[in-house]
Every structure is written in C-alpha cells, then in structure tokens.
Amino acid sequence: xILFLLRRSLTMAVTLAIISxxxxxxxxxxxxxxxxxxxxxxRAQGEAASAAKAEFLIKQYGLDRPVWEQYLIWIGVWPGPExxxxxxxxxxWGWSFEYDKxxxxxxxxxxxxxLLVNIAVVIFVHLVSIPIAIYSATRQYSLGxxxxxxxxxxxxxxxxxxxxxxxxxxSNRWFGISIGGLYDPAYANQPWSWGKxxxxxxxxxxxxxxxxxxxxxxMIRRMRANLLDELGKQYYVTAKAKGxxxxxxxxxxxxxxxxxxxxxxxxxxxxxxxxxxxLVSLVLSLPTVGPILLxxxxxxxxxLAGFIxxxxxxxxxxxxxxxxxxxxxLDPRIRLGGS
Amino acid sequence: MKTPLLSIRDLSIDFTTDAGAxxxxxxxxxxxxxxxxxxxxxxxxxxKSVTAxxxxxxxxxxxxxxxxxxxxxxxxxxxxPIDIARLDAEGEAMRSLRGGRIAMIFQEPMxxxxxxxxxxxxVSEALIIHAKAGKxxxxxxxxxxxxxxxFPDPKRALVTYPFELSGGLRQRAMIAMAxxxxxxxxxxxxxxTALDVTTQxxxxxxxxxxxxxxxxxxxxxxxxxxxxxxxxxEVVVMYRGRVVEAGPREEILRRPQHPYxxxxxxxxxxxxxxxxxxLTPIREIKSAILANGSTERANAPANAGPVLKAExxxxxxxxxxxxxxxxxxxxxxxxxxxxxxxxxxTIGLVGESGxxxxxxxxxxxxxxxxxxxxxxxxxxxxMRDVFALEGDGLKAYRRAVQFVFQDPFSxxxxxxxxxxxxTEPLRIHDIGTPDxxxxxxxxxLEMVGLDRxxxxxxxxxxxxxxxQRLGIARALALEPQVLLCDEPVSALxxxxxxxxxxxxxxxxxxxxxxxxxxxxNLAVVDYIADTIAVMCRGYIVEEAPKVxxxxxxxxPYTQALLAAVPDPDIDRPLDFAKLRVDRFSDPAKxxxxxxxxxxxxxxxxxxxxxxxxxxxxxSLKEAA
Numbered sequence: 001x002i003l004f005l006l007r008r009s010l011t012m013a014v015t016l017a018i019i020s021x022x023x024x025x026x027x028x029x030x031x032x033x034x035x036x037x038x039x040x041x042x043r044a045q046g047e048a049a050s051a052a053k054a055e056f057l058i059k060q061y062g063l064d065r066p067v068w069e070q071y072l073i074w075i076g077v078w079p080g081p082e083x084x085x086x087x088x089x090x091x092x093w094g095w096s097f098e099y100d101k102x103x104x105x106x107x108x109x110x111x112x113x114x115l116l117v118n119i120a121v122v123i124f125v126h127l128v129s130i131p132i133a134i135y136s137a138t139r140q141y142s143l144g145x146x147x148x149x150x151x152x153x154x155x156x157x158x159x160x161x162x163x164x165x166x167x168x169x170x171s172n173r174w175f176g177i178s179i180g181g182l183y184d185p186a187y188a189n190q191p192w193s194w195g196k197x198x199x200x201x202x203x204x205x206x207x208x209x210x211x212x213x214x215x216x217x218x219m220i221r222r223m224r225a226n227l228l229d230e231l232g233k234q235y236y237v238t239a240k241a242k243g244x245x246x247x248x249x250x251x252x253x254x255x256x257x258x259x260x261x262x263x264x265x266x267x268x269x270x271x272x273x274x275x276x277x278x279l280v281s282l283v284l285s286l287p288t289v290g291p292i293l294l295x296x297x298x299x300x301x302x303x304l305a306g307f308i309x310x311x312x313x314x315x316x317x318x319x320x321x322x323x324x325x326x327x328x329x330l331d332p333r334i335r336l337g338g339s
Numbered sequence: 340m341k342t343p344l345l346s347i348r349d350l351s352i353d354f355t356t357d358a359g360a361x362x363x364x365x366x367x368x369x370x371x372x373x374x375x376x377x378x379x380x381x382x383x384x385x386x387k388s389v390t391a392x393x394x395x396x397x398x399x400x401x402x403x404x405x406x407x408x409x410x411x412x413x414x415x416x417x418x419x420p421i422d423i424a425r426l427d428a429e430g431e432a433m434r435s436l437r438g439g440r441i442a443m444i445f446q447e448p449m450x451x452x453x454x455x456x457x458x459x460x461x462v463s464e465a466l467i468i469h470a471k472a473g474k475x476x477x478x479x480x481x482x483x484x485x486x487x488x489x490f491p492d493p494k495r496a497l498v499t500y501p502f503e504l505s506g507g508l509r510q511r512a513m514i515a516m517a518x519x520x521x522x523x524x525x526x527x528x529x530x531x532t533a534l535d536v537t538t539q540x541x542x543x544x545x546x547x548x549x550x551x552x553x554x555x556x557x558x559x560x561x562x563x564x565x566x567x568x569x570x571x572x573e574v575v576v577m578y579r580g581r582v583v584e585a586g587p588r589e590e591i592l593r594r595p596q597h598p599y600x601x602x603x604x605x606x607x608x609x610x611x612x613x614x615x616x617x618l619t620p621i622r623e624i625k626s627a628i629l630a631n632g633s634t635e636r637a638n639a640p641a642n643a644g645p646v647l648k649a650e651x652x653x654x655x656x657x658x659x660x661x662x663x664x665x666x667x668x669x670x671x672x673x674x675x676x677x678x679x680x681x682x683x684x685t686i687g688l689v690g691e692s693g694x695x696x697x698x699x700x701x702x703x704x705x706x707x708x709x710x711x712x713x714x715x716x717x718x719x720x721x722m723r724d725v726f727a728l729e730g731d732g733l734k735a736y737r738r739a740v741q742f743v744f745q746d747p748f749s750x751x752x753x754x755x756x757x758x759x760x761x762t763e764p765l766r767i768h769d770i771g772t773p774d775x776x777x778x779x780x781x782x783x784l785e786m787v788g789l790d791r792x793x794x795x796x797x798x799x800x801x802x803x804x805x806x807q808r809l810g811i812a813r814a815l816a817l818e819p820q821v822l823l824c825d826e827p828v829s830a831l832x833x834x835x836x837x838x839x840x841x842x843x844x845x846x847x848x849x850x851x852x853x854x855x856x857x858x859x860n861l862a863v864v865d866y867i868a869d870t871i872a873v874m875c876r877g878y879i880v881e882e883a884p885k886v887x888x889x890x891x892x893x894x895p896y897t898q899a900l901l902a903a904v905p906d907p908d909i910d911r912p913l914d915f916a917k918l919r920v921d922r923f924s925d926p927a928k929x930x931x932x933x934x935x936x937x938x939x940x941x942x943x944x945x946x947x948x949x950x951x952x953x954x955x956x957x958s959l960k961e962a963a
Contacts, residue, residue, distance in 0.1 A: 234450040240397050242465045242516065243438030246429055253453050332500045333454055 094303025133223030155217030270319030448509035459497030565905030687868030804835030
C-alpha cells in the first residue's frame with residue numbers, strides 16, 4: 001500500500017511537471033505577451049509614462065528573459081529577478097496583469113464559488129439520475145422507461161445556455177430572483193451574512209438545473225445500460241434463487257457492480273468542476289473561474305491562465321488517484337487479484 | 340412413500356419475443372420422488388433449464404407459465420401440497436420456498452457468485468433470509484457447511500472472494516450456499532459441465548453423499564449421459580419442450596426406445612469405439628466439396644518428416660499478488676515441452692485447466708515468446724525456426740498455421756457479415772481480386788456445410804455449432820497446413836459436437852491438414868487424435884499413440900484422468916472411493932518412480948514404440 005502510494009506520487013509529480021511545461025509554453029506560443037501588447041497600445045496613444053511603468057513590470061517579472069528561464073522562475077526552481085526562488089512551489093501564484101492584482105486575489109473567491117456550484121450540480125445529477133436509471137432498467141421497455149428515455153433525450157438535446165436564459169427570465173418574473181450572478185447585487189461587496197447565504201442558495205437553483213440537466217440525461221442512459229448488463233448476469237439469478245427480496249437482491253448485487261464505471265469517472269469529474277460549464281457561466285454571469293480563464297487566455301495574462309490550468313491539472317491527477325483508491329477499496333478483484 | 344415431493348402436470352411455458360411467441364415447454368409431466376435423484380436429459384433449447392426456472396419461479400420476463408401445475412409437498416409440514424405455478428413469483432410464500440425449501444446450483448460457478456462479496460457473506464445470507472438467523476449464528480453455520488463440502492480451511496472461506504478459489508472450490512461454495520438451509524429439493528443445472536473430469540467426479544461424489552445424509556431429492560439437469568448413469572435413479576428425456584422418454588435409469592440406458600435418445604447416445608464419443616468408427620450426429624451436415632472428393636491439396640510435400648516441431652519449450656509468467664503489494668509470484672506454465680506433429684496427422688494435447696496446454700498452442704502460433712526452446716516449421720523446404728522468422732517468411736508462416744478458437748460466440752466479430760469475416764484473412768494478405776475472394780468465401784462455406792446464401796448474414800443469426808463451423812471456415816481461408824484447435828468443441832452441445840468433430844476429420848483427410856488438438860475432454864481427444872500427449876502442471880507426463888494410451892495408461896495421472904470420466908455404461912460406475920483422494924494433479928504426490936519434487940523435471944523414457952513416460956532421473960540411474 002505504502003509502496004503503491006509512493007510509486008503513484010512519483011508518477012503524479014512527473015506528470016504535473018510535464019503538464020506545467022506544456023501549459024506555459026503553449027500560453028507563450030502566440031507572439032508577444034500581455035505587457036508588450038499593452039506597451040505597444042500605450043505608445044500608440046502617446047502615454048509614455050504608463051509605457052515606462054509597463055517596462056518596469058517587464059523587468060520585474062523577468063519577461064525579457066528567455067522563455068525557458070521564465071518557465072523555471074514561474075515554477076520556482078530558478079532565481080527570480082529580485083533574486084531568490086519565488087514561484088508556484090513556494091506558493092506564489094504570480095501576478096495578474098489584466099486585473100493588476102496578485103492571482104491569489106483574483107481567483108480566490110471565484111474558486112470557492114465554482115466548487116460550490118459544481119458540487120451542487122454533481123449531487124443533483126446523482127440524486128436525480130440514479131433512481132430514474134434503476135427504475136428504467138428494472139422496467140425495461142415499460143411506459144415509464146420510455147418516458148424517462150424521452151425526457152432524457154430532450155435533456156441531452158436542449159442547448160443549456162438557451163434553457164438558462166428562459167429559466168432566468170421566469171425565475172425573475174415569478175419569484176423575483178435577480179438575473180445573473182450568484183447572489184443579489186445588493187450583497188456584492190458585503191461580508192457574509194445570513195441574508196447573503198439565502199440569496200446565494202436561491203441563485204444556485206437555476207445554474208444547478210441548467211448545468212446538471214445534460215449530465216443527468218447522459219448519466220441515466222449510461223447507468224441504465226450498465227445496470228441492464230448486470231441484470232442479465234448469472235449471479236443475480238443466484239441471488240434471486242436464494243430467495244432474496246427483489247429490492248435487496250437488486251441493490252446488493254447488480255447495482256453495486258454497475259457503480260464501478262462511475263467511480264472511475266471521479267477522476268474526470270474533478271477538473272470538470274472548474275473548467276466545465278464556461279458557456280453557461282458566461283450567460284448567467286456567474287462569478288466562477290470559467291469566464292476568468294477564458295478572458296485570461298484571450299489577453300495572454302500568462303500567470304493567471306497558467307495558474308488556473310495548473311490547478312485543473314492538479315485536480316485531474318488527484319482525482320485519478322482518489323478514484324483508483326476508491327475502486328480498490330470497493331472492488332476486491334482489484335485489491336487482491338493478480339494481473 | 341406417500342406422494343412425490345414434486346409433481347409437475349401438463350406444464351406449458353410460453354415465450355413472447357420480437358420474433359413472435361413460442362412454446363418452450365409443452366405439456367410436461369413428471370414426478371420427483373422423495374430422496375431420489377431424477378435427471379433431465381436433453382440438448383440445449385430442449386426446455387430443461389426453463390423447467391428448472393419455472394419450479395423456482397425465476398423465469399425471464401418474456402416467459403410465462405401458460406398452464407399446468409407444479410405441486411410441491413413439503414415433507415416438513417403436514418399441509419396439503421402447494422401449487423407453485425399459482426403463487427405470486429415475488430410473493431412472500433414463493434420467496435420462502437425459493438432458496439429455503441428448493442435450492443439451485445448453476446453451471447458456471449465463477450459467474451454464479453458475485454465477485455464483490457465474500458463467499459462467506461453470500462453463503463450465510465441464505466440462512467439469514469430463511470432461518471431469520473443473526474449474522475454471527477449464520478456465519479457459524481456457514482463454517483460448518485464449508486467444512487462439510489470440503490473446504491480445506493472453512494474459517495478462512497468466510498473472508499475469501501470467489502476469484503481466489505479454484506473452479507472446484509467455487510462449485511463447492513455454491514453447493515454450500517444451496518444446502519445451508521437444508522432444502523427438500525436441490526436443482527442442479529449442469530453442475531459439473533464447466534469443471535475438469537477429476538473435479539467433476541469429486542463434486543458428483545459430494546452431491547451423492549450429501550443426499551444420503553439429508554434425504555433431499557435432486558433434480559439433475561445434464562446432457563452428459565455418463566453423469567446420468569452415475570447419479571440418477573430416474574431419467575426424463577426432453578426434446579423440444581416435451582418428454583419423449585421417461586423411466587428408471589436401468590431401463591432408459593439399457594433399452595433406449597425413442598429414436599432421439601438412441602441418436603444422442605450414438606453422438607457421444609466413447610472409449611470403446613472401433614478404430615475407424617464414425618460418430619453419428621443427430622443432424623448430419625453435408626459438406627458439398629468434400630462429398631465430391633475434389634481435393635485442392637496438390638502441393639503436399641512428399642517428405643515424411645514432421646510439419647511442426649516444438650523443442651524444450653519453457654514459459655514462466657510473473658503474477659502480481661495484488662495492486663498494492665510489490666510481491667510477485669513466478670508461475671512455471673510450461674516446462675520443457677517437446678512435440679512432433681506429423682504431416683496430415685493429429686496430436687491431442689490433454690490436461691486439466693491451468694496445465695499449460697493453451698500456452699503451448701499460443702507459443703506455437705507465435706503469439707507468445709517462450710523463455711527458452713524452439714518451434715520448428717517445415718513448409719516443404721526444410722525445418723526453420725519460427726521465432727527467427729521475419730518479414731515474408733513470417734507472413735508465410737502466419738498463413739500456414741491457423742487457429743480455431745474455443746468460444747464460437749466471441750471469436751467472430753458481431754459487426755462483420757460472414758462474407759467479411761471469411762475474406763478478411765485474404766484481404767490482410769492481399770490475395771486475389773474481390774471476385775476471387777467472393778468465390779473463395781462461397782467455396783469455404785460449402786466446405787463446412789453451410790448454405791452459400793449465408794454470406795450476407797451476421798454471426799448472431801447462427802447457432803453455436805454453425806458459428807464454430809464459420810470459425811473453421813475462416814481458419815481455412817488461407818489454405819493453411821496446420822490448424823491449432825483450442826478446445827473447439829467444448830462450448831458446443833453434444834449433438835453438435837459430433838458434427839464438428841466429423842467435419843474436422845473429413846477436412847483433414849481431404850486437405851491433408853495437420854492438427855494440434857487441445858482439449859480437456861479425453862473421449863473427444865481419443866476420437867480425433869492419432870497421438871496423445873497428457874499434460875500436467877506444465878509437463879508432458881505421458882505421450883503415446885492413442886491405442887496404446889487409453890488402452891494401456893502407464894502414468895498414475897493418466898490413469899486417474901481416465902478413471903474419473905463417467906461412462907454411460909451403468910455396468911461401469913465411477914469408483915468414487917478411489918477418486919476421493921485428491922492427489923492426482925500434484926507431481927510431488929505421485930508414487931515412485933513418477934514423483935516430481937520441486938526442481939526435479941524428470942526425463943521422458945520410451946517404454947514401448949512411441950509410448951513415452953516421464954520418470955524421475957534418479958529412478959533411471961538405479962535401473963541403469
């Protein structure tokens with residue numbers, strides 16, 4: 001077990017190192033960077049003083065150095081312009097030129113809200129889809145199954161941003177919930193209070209529904225197919241022949257077996273928590289990470305974009321580890337079985 | 340004795356499918372007497388398993404009991420018999436019978452147990468449901484039952500998962516699960532079909548003992564008349580959902596009346612067949628090309644040397660003990676195997692599962708690389724080392740040696756038509772124009788006795804036997820010289836088995852093919868092979884022409900294998916007492932001079948022309 005964890009940590013570290021290099025160099029691929037673009041703009045407008053400030057920033061962040069040196073400084077294994085190591089490894093996430101603030105301040109709140117929205121979505125998807133899938137699978141080709149399938153396909157086919165707009169409009173009209181955002185504009189710069197939490201909760205409903213709908217539909221279809229496969233297996237017949245009540249036989253044997261693919265999905269789920277649903281976030285103007293990432297990539301705000309991408313990569317790698325450990329915990333064949 | 344335990348009258352079961360409704364069981368009537376064993380015999384599709392499912396009311400959703408009654412007279416109470424056919428399938432009354440008073444064991448012990456739950460959990464569960472026992476009490480009883488069915492360490496069995504057990508122990512666990520509630524009736528659906536012969540004999544023995552102990556009745560479903568002869572008191576022969584013959588074992592097996600039963604008995608290979616005697620399949624197939632006698636083999640080289648030779652093949656596998664542990668285990672799958680396959684002849688490779696016979700065939704095909712040893716192939720221009728072949732030489736070898744797989748269901752791509760499957764080898768090797776390939780495909784179909792109109796159909800519309808014939812046709816597409824057949828008939832029904840075996844024989848004589856025939860079924864190998872090699876734990880322990888081997892087995896392992904094959908002749912019952920000692924498959928427990936202790940490989944010694952035995956080296960020195 002310990003050996004396994006050590007081995008995995010090592011491969012994770014190597015993977016992350018490779019990803020960080022890729023991320024950094026791809027961001028740097030287009031000619032120029034945020035500051036050179038800005039300097040050119042400022043010069044065109046004749047604001048020499050601002051341009052001088054920008055040039056000072058270039059020096060300060062080592063943007064005049066070769067790309068590989070910038071990369072190593074960003075990671076924190078090369079002495080920076082002020083001397084000393086000061087990069088990701090030391091907990092310095094860099095500076096956002098666009099917002100003129102440390103990356104930490106830019107993403108801090110957004111990260112939490114993103115996780116909140118998406119965890120709500122994940123819970124919603126599972127709570128809704130698992131019972132429906134079990135119902136559909138055990139009553140295959142019944143009226144209820146066809147109905148669930150029909151609704152599922154509609155869910156899959158509906159463009160989520162469109163649905164988002166419609167729901168926003170009606171929730172505003174019927175319930176008076178303000179349009180967009182995750183809480184009422186009145187609470188925008190206020191400290192957390194009970195009212196703000198309530199406002200947050202009521203604003204969560206629409207995004208959760210909208211983002212979760214497609215996932216729910218897909219999950220129902222997959223869960224139903226998995227379960228149908230398992231229902232045909234011999235061990236389920238054995239369980240019934242033993243005299244187990246139908247519900248217990250179903251939940252203890254085939255249902256448990258059909259969960260495996262979803263556990264291996266956790267690895268993919270975590271990064272989705274951050275980078276998924278960008279379109280919907282834009283439409284609903286949710287203060288989440290997605291839109292920030294999009295803007296950062298457009299303006300070549302390299303440290304901001306790099307940090308978000310690294311964060312997503314980190315989540316992916318950790319998610320994979322978690323799902324592997326969970327699988328081994330749940331499935332003795334993996335835990336004990338040979339190759 | 341009073342009324343029978345179970346009495347089935349005029350039972351009909353209907354299936355509703357997309358293709359329309361059909362009656363799987365039609366007016367079935369028979370009785371299961373108390374404390375006796377009744378065997379239902381029939382080929383697949385005859386309705387025997389459906390009958391068992393109906394008794395437990397676990398029929399698939401598309402099936403429905405149309406009419407008739409299933410009266411169950413529980414000996415435990417004095418209540419009048421219950422009509423199972425009228426109970427609610429999911430109701431309380433039926434559930435307490437199911438698993439409690441009537442239990443069932445299934446054919447495939449691996450898939451019949453959940454891989455995610457321990458054996459102990461699954462066995463004690465039955466008791467928790469029916470006897471309302473607590474968990475601790477149920478586990479205690481489970482340990483007793485595990486000990487009774489022959490688990491070496493019954494306490495450990497509680498926390499063991501099915502995949503950690505051998506096939507025989509899994510089936511013992513199934514039996515434990517069925518018997519823990521002390522049912523009045525045990526239904527066994529092909530309980531030993533998936534097991535090796537020696538394991539089969541032990542399981543059958545166990546079932547007989549337990550029956551004598553608990554006085555339960557058994558309903559045994561099987562297609563193996565040998566098992567019937569050794570187990571049943573009464574026999575019911577089913578054909579297309581109807582009983583065609585029924586009666587006491589003696590009468591049925593000695594004086595079979597119905598043509599179907601006599602045909603079934605003639606279709607099974609037996610050891611006492613005359614040399615050259617052919618099996619008579621229930622439905623004969625006509626191979627158009629073979630009947631015309633138009634052989635296409637013209638370039639058969641004249642030299643008499645073997646076409647294929649394996650020399651001292653060795654292969655080890657490294658297994659990891661689990662995900663988290665770094666521990667590894669070294670498995671010696673094949674230890675110094677040498678074989679010679681004469682041109683136009685068949686070598687049979689026999690052994691129990693896990694003895695390395697499939698590994699040998701894969702190495703010959705060059706799908707696996709041996710750790711040491713060579714495979715030599717002679718295409719007529721002299722022996723060449725197969726593992727040294729490259730480029731065109733290797734391509735030619737791939738064409739010359741083809742494989743016929745065990746499972747006809749998974750070895751054909753379900754998304755390819757017959758035409759595509761049959762011509763794929765030709766396309767890969769870039770042989771012929773599309774028109775020529777089309778002609779070849781038709782020719783191949785006729786060769787294996789299938790209608791040429793089948794070309795546009797997909798594999799799922801063929802039966803198991805037909806699919807296996809398609810597999811053979813595909814293997815023949817490239818005009819190979821050698822066919823490696825890995826258990827080609829073990830997934831098939833007995834009635835179909837004879838068809839495929841005869842086809843292989845006919846093809847061999849018409850095309851001059853050489854076969855390496857791998858199987859665990861001794862009678863089948865005896866029927867088809869010229870020379871037989873018996874494998875155990877990666878060694879060939881005995882090798883001889885088939886007449887010598889089965890008439891005069893010299894090695895204790897061969898003798899044990901032969902003694903464990905149930906014979907349909909009721910005058911030759913299995914000697915269960917002799918088989919009870921489980922020491923046949925452990926080379927360290929063989930008597931001198933056969934004993935192979937760790938590190939000892941022994942030497943093959945010729946005791947009569949062509950008949951070789953593996954003896955310890957030390958015993959040889961003494962003799963010399």
